[in-house]
Amino acid sequence: MSENRRIAEEVIEAVGGRENISSVAHCATRLRIMVNDKELIDQKKVEDIQKVKGAFFNSGQYQIIFGTGTVNRVYEEVAGLGLATMNASDQKKEAAKSGTRFQRAIRTFGDVFVPIIPVLVATGLFMGLRGLLMQEQILGLFGLTPDDVSANLLLFTEVLTDTAFIFLPALIAWSTFRVFGGSPIIGLVLGLMLVSPSLPNAWSVAGGDVTPIEFFGFIPVVGYQASVLPAFIAGIIGAKLERWIRKRVPESLDLILTPFLTLLVMIILALLVIGPIFHIVENGILSVAKTVLSWPFGISGLIIGGLNQIIVITGVHHVFNMLEIQLLAEFQSNPYNAIVTCSTAAQGGAALAVAMKTKSAKLKALGFPSALSAFLGITEPALFGVNLRYGKPFIMGLIGGAVGGFLASLFQLEATGMSVTVIPGTLLYLNGQLLAYILVNVVAVAVAFALTWMFGYSDKMKNEIEQ
The missing domain is CATH 3.30.1360.60 (Glucose permease domain IIB)
Known part of the structure; x- marks a missing residue:
């Protein structure tokens, strides 16, 4: 055998x-x-x-x-x-x-936003590279100054960094229709309608250069560039409406009537009802998030960095994808990333300490790859394979994450993207923050490693747990 x-x-x-x-x-x-x-x-x-x-x-x-x-x-x-x-x-x-209704809702939420993340990661990397290349010190290596950079080159970099966020509602509506059983192409067109150049540009309205169109004298209508919630809600309702219409029209007319009626009804709802209401909700969420993340003395980093991996265990961490997307779309920066990166790195540090301290060949063979996986941004092997299994290493990892997150908040680290962390995440901090980013992660790993080595693990503890 x-x-x-x-x-x-x-x-x-x-x-x-x-x-x-x-x-x-x-x-x-x-x-x-x-x-x-x-x-x-x-x-x-x-x-x-x-x-x-x-x-x-x-x-x-x-x-x-x-x-x-x-x-x-x-x-x-x-x-x-x-x-x-x-x-x-x-x-x-x-x-x-x-699972429960709540668990299913969170999974659905993740199914909508996870497919969009790769293009936002790429956009974040483009932002980081542009930030690096536009620094005076880097340009000086080639005998250039910021004034020497051509307008055409700057325009090219803007195409790379701005496109995904300008058309973000189209991406979200497409993915939401796909998940909720509608036709993704109808969702894509609906999302594109929300950012139509015929509508007042959202950024121009925010800057005071343009005024919204007013319907019925009190409903403001604007484009929804970089918005998340209006497209998400419109996608859910639109997908359900499409399915409802498709069941009721004759098959011979389905090709014509279903997309026509779906888009007609949904663009009216999206521009006159869903958009104005949920844009206010979205701004409220952003305001609360920015307030929490800007709490003084590193308090937000201490709390989020300490609790993040507990949230990962529950599986509801995908709900924060929307928050990160909103932060990037509105402010072109993401302070949340640096904090959760420290929590990830710290669990890797705890698993590494277990692997180095144990005399068990099997646990070493499990611990070292698990730690490496965490340093590449994936904590599940370290969490479920090592740290939670023995309990205390997980707690020491939480402490390390809290300390690292505390420093990340104090240093006001802000990523240019999302979803890549620890070693791959360095590419999101080429905006002059790379050394500080490396420092906070090294501290998170060191604290978790030291505490696990001294108090969090021994082979005696392992034998007692496994008896």
């Missing part, structure tokens, strides 16, 4: 046997199992299986971390044993039906 076949059989047994497995899928690093009763899972037995780097239950799936390459081979062996398989996308849709 091959090693991977044996591992597959041990996994099946540890999760409650064949009868407890509804379907099996895999992603790049994890075997994802939908079980009928999660109470039948023997967590310790799973974690003791060779090559397993951690396991946890999340989003309706039991996820076992094997790592790149290994997971493919184990999955093939599981499939070869006759269990029901499913691709990761379909299984995710099936898993989305489980």
Whole structure:
């Protein structure tokens, strides 16, 4: 029997046997199992299986971390044993039906905003590179000054950095229609209508150069460049309206009437009702967020940096994607990123301390890759594979994150993008803040590492927990 076949059989047994497995899928690093009763899972037995780097239950799936390459081979062996398989996308849709209404709502929220994030990450990197290249010291290396930079080059950089945010409502409406069962192309056109050049530009209105169009003498109508909530709400209502209309028009007229009626009704609602109301709500959220993030003496960083990874465990952290998108769209900066980066780095520091201090070869083999994963911005292996497993390392990581977040707030660090953290996140701080960014992360890692080494872990503690 091959090693991977044996591992597959041990996994099946540890999760409650064949009868407890509804379907099996895999992603790049994890075997994802939908079980009928999660109470039948023997967590310790799973974690003791060779090559397993951690396991946890999340989003309706039991996820076992094997790592790149290994997971493919184990999955093939599981499939070869006759269990029901499913691709990761379909299984995710099936898993989305489980959980409380709140959990399903948060997952849906993430499904809308996560696909948009890559282009916003790219935009943030462009902003960072422009900030770096436009610095006097960098230009001086080439014998140039800011005055020597041509207007055409500046225009080119603006195309790179501004386009995604100008058309942000189109991206959001497209993704919202996709998630809520509408036609994404209708959502895209609706979003483009919200930023039509025929409407007063939102930034020009905010600057006082242009006045809004007034309908009925009291409803202000403007373009919604860089807005999030109006497009999101319009997307939800529009997708449901499209489905309602499609069920009621004759099939022969569906191609003509459904998009026509959907767009007609939705642009009226979006411009006259949804937009004015939710633009006020959006500005209120932004105002509160900026107030909290600007609390003096680093208080906001201390609180957010200390609590962030607890939020990650609950799986509701995707709700903050909207906040980061709003911050970037409105202010072209994101102070939230630096704080949560420290919380991520600190969990890596705690896992690294466990890996270096333990004499267990298996725990070392789990701890070092988990720490590296955290330093690349992904904390789940460190959280579920090491730190939460032994308890105290997780707490020491929270303390490290709080200290790092405290310093990030004091230094007023602001990223040019979102969603990439720790080592990859350095590219978001090429705006003259790179050294300070490195410093706060090193401090977060050092504090978590030192506290875990001194108070948070020993092999004696490991043996007591695993008895």
